[in-house]
Amino acid sequence: MTRQRFFIIDAFAHIFRAFYAVKNIDHNAVFGFTMMLRKLLASEDPEFIAVAFDTSAPTFRKELYPEYKANRDAMPESLVPQIPIIKELIEAFNIPMVEAPGFEADDIIGTLAKRAAEKNVQAVIVSGDKDMLQLVQGDDIVMFDSKKGVEYLGESGIPDFFGCKPDQIIDLLTIWGDSSDNVPGVRGVGEKGAKKLLAEYGNLDEIYKNLDQIKQKRYREGFADARDRIELTRTLVTIRTDLELAFDEDTYRRKEPQNDDLRALYERLNFKTLMEQVPITLRRCETEYELLDNEERLKAWLDEIKEKAFVVFDIETTSLNPVDAQLVGMALALDADKAAYVPLRHEGQDPAWTERAETMLKSMMTDQNVTKCAHNAKYDISVLFNKGWEILGRIEDTMLMSYLINPNDSRHGMDDLAEQHLHYRTIHFEEVAGTGKDQVTFDKVPLDKACQYAAEDADITFQLYDKLYPQLKDLELVSVYNVVERPLIPVLARMENAGVRVNSDYLTDMSARMEDMIQGLEKEIYELAGEEFNLKSTKQLGEILFEKLGLSPVKKTTKTKSYSTDQSVLEALAAKGHEVPAKMLDYRMVTKLKSTYVDALPDMINATTGRVHSSFNQFVAATGRLSSNNPNLQNIPIRTEMGRDIRAAFIPREGWVMVAADYSQIELRLMAHFSKDETLVGAFRQGEDIHRRTAGEIMGVVPDLVTDDMRRAAKSINFGLIYGMGDFRLAQELGIPRKKAREYIETYFEKMPKVLSFRDEVIAKAREAGEVRTYFGRHRQLPELQSRNKNMQNQGERLAVNTLIQGTAAEIIKLAMIHLDEALSQSDLHASMLLQVHDELVLECPSEEAERVGALLQETMENVVHFEVPLVAEVHTGHNWKETK
DNA sequence: CCAACGACGTAC
DNA sequence: GACGTACGTCGTTGGT
Secondary structure, three states: OOEEEEEEHHHHHHHHHHHHHOOOOOHHHHHHHHHHHHHHHHHHHOOOEEEEOOOOOOOHHHHHOOOOOOOOOOOOOOOOOHHHHHHHHHHHOOOEEEOOOOOHHHHHHEEEEEEEOOOOOOOEEEOHHHHHHHHHOOOOOEEEOOOOOOEEEEEEHHHHHHHHHHHHHHHHHHHHEHHHHHHHHOEEEEEHHHHHHHHHOOOHHHHHOOOOOHOOOOHHHHHHHHHHHHHHHHHHHOOOOOOOOOOOHHHHHHHOHHHHHHHHHHHOOOOOHHHHOOOOEOOOOOOOOOOOOOOOHHHHHHHHHHHHHEEEEEEEEEOOOOOOOOOOOOEEEEEEEEEEEEEEOOOOOHHHHHHOOOOHHHHHHHHOOEEEOOOOOOHHHHHHOOOOEEEEEEOEHHHHHHHOOOOOOOOOHHHHHHHHHHOOOOOOOHHHOOOOOOOOOHHHHOOOHHHHHHHHHHHHHHHHHHHHHHHHHHOHHHHHHHHHHHHHHHHHHHHHOOEEOOOHHHHHHHHOOOOOOHHHHHHHHHHHHOOOOOOOOOOHHHHEEEEEEEEOOEEEEEOOOOOOHHHHHHHHHHHHOOOOHHHHHHHHHHHHHHHHHHHHHOOOOOOOOOOOEEEEEEOOOOOOOOOEEEEOOOOOOOOOOHHHHHHHHHHHHHHHHHHEEEEEHHHHHHHHEEEEEEHHHHHHOOOOOOHHHHHHHHHOOHHHHHHHHHHHHHHHHHHHHOOOOHHHHHHHHHHHHHHHHHHHHHHHHHHHHHHHHHHEEEEHHHHHOOEEEEOOOEEEEEEHOOOOHHHHHHHHHHHHHHHHHHHHHHHHHHHEEEEEEHHHHHHOOOOOOEEEOOEEEEEEHHHHHHHHHHHHHHHHHHHOOOOOOOEEEEEEEEHHHHHOO
């Protein structure tokens, strides 16, 4: 086993180095010092450690020699306030700091090193100062330059620096003097001379004894001249090793950092990346929660809930999928650390109890006057809706709060939030239910474990509510929470529960036909390529195309720098008449449609309901859009004929029809509203074809003379506008020279100047606030605008504009959904909302209601808000989704 | 053997 | 480097 090591760090040497090395940030020396320290701790993992500081008190050297260090400049102004922070930092790292008034850090280091070596601990001096080499002693005391990393400097390395033996260093330094410390040496004797004389005579005393033998007059005179002060110089350059300092193992043993203090410090200093790397000391559950397994205790709780008109709840079930989930139990919380669990269907429970307890819980959950709070309430109420419980009263959701507070974050799960906000490690589901093959459903979990797990979740949800709601208020997000997001929860729950009917036979038939096409294409491509390969491997395809067939590569992939074979590349190659890329385009389309949709959808049909129940996620998109998964029903094909046919597989229930409506050009209309540009506003008010009108403006012709190509170009510009497209991309898209694309964009802004000034204003405001706000008050932080990287900043600018437009459009359709849900429930209609695809709502209803539902749908969508330009929703009815166009 | 990642492609 | 928001499939890679 190697010896234990004691790292002694020269504080100011590293502070100055950090100060000059790190640029462009506040607290640069603190940052640089922190990085050095972290690196050292991580890579060297020392057993003992200390940081040595100089003090401002006059040192014995100054007393002996008033000119000592008199030539030093004052500490740079911006460094001065960083020193106490660095001391705080070292304290947070739990590393002892050593000061010795009257002495310098070097003397502390010298003394501690010697003491440690005496106790058979290797002393490692962390410093770049070569003067320190006088302290080096065999393997007992070595030097370590943190800048160079792992390089140790022991006795054997010394000749490389000084060209002399270790015990000659002090005399060598004496002869040289130290100009940076204002210590005079022997005048006229330089590096070469000093080394030569020491090699010849052994040490300084011998040199003086034999002074008259020295041939060079210059040297003789120099030494004679320095004779009176040479001892003083020797004292000044000699590092002391005799301070009253002991090497005490307990004092200098490395300890765990005070991570909470470190975090607080990093937070204060805005060291974000460092902060993320500090492990949080997490609290664990210490509360014993109440098991409510008899009527009296349950009643006592329900009475208190009724009185407070508030409860946090969390249900436990047998499945993450609400359609399949059986209610196993319900946890309740009324205060921090005050939570309980009601077991309902654990194995072996009395069905009579289940019924009595459910009746009591249902009456509470359907009580209009009780506010209910849950984490991801959509799941809980979906399950309860499926049991026929009409959940009433206000519903709060801590997951929703977290999302609104930081929509850029992807982690809003309770376990994550508990760690983040409460420094608390929750019992994870896997810990009570097992993992992988061994995982059991919650009804098999023993009651005591189930109680602690479930009640803790309710408890934590309560504590998160306490923490997050005030933040929601401070950030002025309560309005968007109450008006848009919170009321949407039950709407989405109903939509997911409804699901959509899918014609499985139709897809099976389609799949077989596609398989034939794929086989044919495969064969053709193999023949053209002269060999068989995996057509689905971009790597293999790239090698075939660009190595074997010798086609010239168009571009490389971003990360792996391999040949790109994406659609645009294949199209470019196909346009030159190459057959393999042309066939590959067909192959790609058919296999994509088949594997992603045609084959996947029938597998997603729920066995119980016979329908597909996609999730509509409210917490994913940073702009406020919904997202859909399992399956994603928001990217069902429409653009190609073959793709569009897939939509015919989505059918209404027997005797019903599909009714769908989509907003026409909602994002461009928002652009018109926000910018108030007369041309854009006018065009929408007149009900003109917006792309035709734009083309007319840009190309300078009357709308009637706009060709299809001109309209296509204008359409690209209109969409690009919303995304912040540049001339490069537009040129690529339209196949025109970049210069021409640039002209188009310039003319666009000349003709519609207010669109440009709107853009500039949004960006300026976002830069000022560090975030962008949508019409209904949702925010999105834009750290990109703070970046020193120009590309990042440009991206931040695009995000600002796009988030305002896309986010507001998302809010409008969310409101339409809320209003429609309300209107339908107030009516005698039987329609249900099935899908939302960003600007489109799809419903099903009995055939005879189609007209009324369509009218209600249109009316609702068009009147969510009244803006500068009308919102237009186009309604279509059909026997399947494909027909609703 | 599986998880993470990259490339690609579908939607608005 | 150049256009925003998502999700799913497949192949590859790299660690267990």
